[in-house]
Amino acid sequence: YLAESVAQVDRLAAMVNDVLRSGSVAEQAVRQEKRLRIDKLLAEVVEDYMLLAKTRGMTFTVNTEPTTIRANRDMMRHVISNLVSNAVRHGDAGSVIKLTCDQHELAIENACKPLTKQQLQHVFDPFYRSSDGTKQHADSSGIGLYTVKMLLDAKGLDYEFAPVKHGVRFTVEFTVNAD
Numbered sequence: 001y002l003a004e005s006v007a008q009v010d011r012l013a014a015m016v017n018d019v020l021r022s023g024s025v026a027e028q029a030v031r032q033e034k035r036l037r038i039d040k041l042l043a044e045v046v047e048d049y050m051l052l053a054k055t056r057g058m059t060f061t062v063n064t065e066p067t068t069i070r071a072n073r074d075m076m077r078h079v080i081s082n083l084v085s086n087a088v089r090h091g092d093a094g095s096v097i098k099l100t101c102d103q104h105e106l107a108i109e110n111a112c113k114p115l116t117k118q119q120l121q122h123v124f125d126p127f128y129r130s131s132d133g134t135k136q137h138a139d140s141s142g143i144g145l146y147t148v149k150m151l152l153d154a155k156g157l158d159y160e161f162a163p164v165k166h167g168v169r170f171t172v173e174f175t176v177n178a179d
Contacts, residue, residue, distance in 0.1 A: 036071045038174075039064035039101045045080045046099065049088050057094040064101040069174050075151050082144045083108045083170050091167070104173060111167040123161055124149040 046060050053060065087097045091110035098109040115123075126146040145161070152159045158173040 032072050032074075033070050034073065035068050036073055036076060038067045038069050038071070038076065038106060041073070041076060042080055042099060042101050042106065045077065045084050048081070049084050053088050053097065056088065056091075058088060058091060058097060060097050060099060062099045064099075065103065067101055067103050071155065075155065079148050079151050079172070080106070080108075082148050086144060086170075095167075105171050106174070107169055107171045109164060109167060109169040115163060115168060120161070120163065 042064060043062065046062060050060070084097070084099075087108055087110035091097060091112050095111035098107075100107045123145050126143055149159075152172060160169075160171045162169055162171075
């Protein structure tokens with residue numbers, strides 16, 4: 001019982017830290033902007049998740065063009081890391097995660113169990129987690145996409161999370177403005 005209580009306290013502490021970080025990170029999202037090669041950052045993040053993807057039998061296909069935007073590197077790394085992490089953790093085992101980046105958008109697509117209308121309406125709500133009862137969702141704090149939303153809103157970037165045939169696709173649109 002004690003071990004389970006300690007684990008629960010650790011999970012709650014992590015959620016509180018995520019909330020605190022999401023507020024302060026969002027405030028800094030438009031500060032410290034520099035020229036950023038978003039395609040190179042995407043490649044770095046994919047490399048970070050290769051081992052985890054491999055343990056689930058997943059692979060990545062990456063199709064990028066050299067793309068420079070003006071953004072806060074830490075903010076964009078947090079956004080991309082969260083999206084790639086979600087694709088690996090919640091995607092179908094053995095599937096391919098597709099990542100594309102060009103001068104107009106960044107997109108991450110993965111195969112997964114279809115999301116219901118209700119799930120799609122709540123994916124950006126803080127602490128929302130799918131109620132399908134899988135361990136994948138039980139280990140989630142439910143704050144990741146909320147933080148992504150806050151960061152992208154603070155930066156003024158348009159984004160969309162939408163179902164596609166056999167999965168979901170998260171798209172971030174941006175204007176190339178590296179000056």
